Amino acid sequence: MKILSIRPLPHGGGEKNLARFDVEVSEQLRLYGLLLRQWPDGTRRIAAPQANGRHMVTFHSVLAAEITDHASQAYEGHNADHRFSH
Numbered sequence: 001m002k003i004l005s006i007r008p009l010p011h012g013g014g015e016k017n018l019a020r021f022d023v024e025v026s027e028q029l030r031l032y033g034l035l036l037r038q039w040p041d042g043t044r045r046i047a048a049p050q051a052n053g054r055h056m057v058t059f060h061s062v063l064a065a066e067i068t069d070h071a072s073q074a075y076e077g078h079n080a081d082h083r084f085s086h
Helices: 061-084
Strands: 002-008 016-026 029-038 044-047
Touching: 002 061, 016 061, 029 061, 044 061
Parallel strands: none
Antiparallel strands: 002 016, 016 029, 029 044
């Protein structure tokens, strides 16, 4: 599994939308436009894009945790790179 790209979002709201990202789950599966969110207690979760008010994809909790961990690491790395590049 690898994060293909991550795009930080402006801050705001109760659950904070941190970033949009694309992930390669395997050589046969890539997902685009997922959302990395952080709740006020620091918990992070992912959400799939929606169509007609419904999530287009849902994840088993084990897979969701793995994707969340990878996205969180990419997000933290992106922020560290951005802070030190200016």
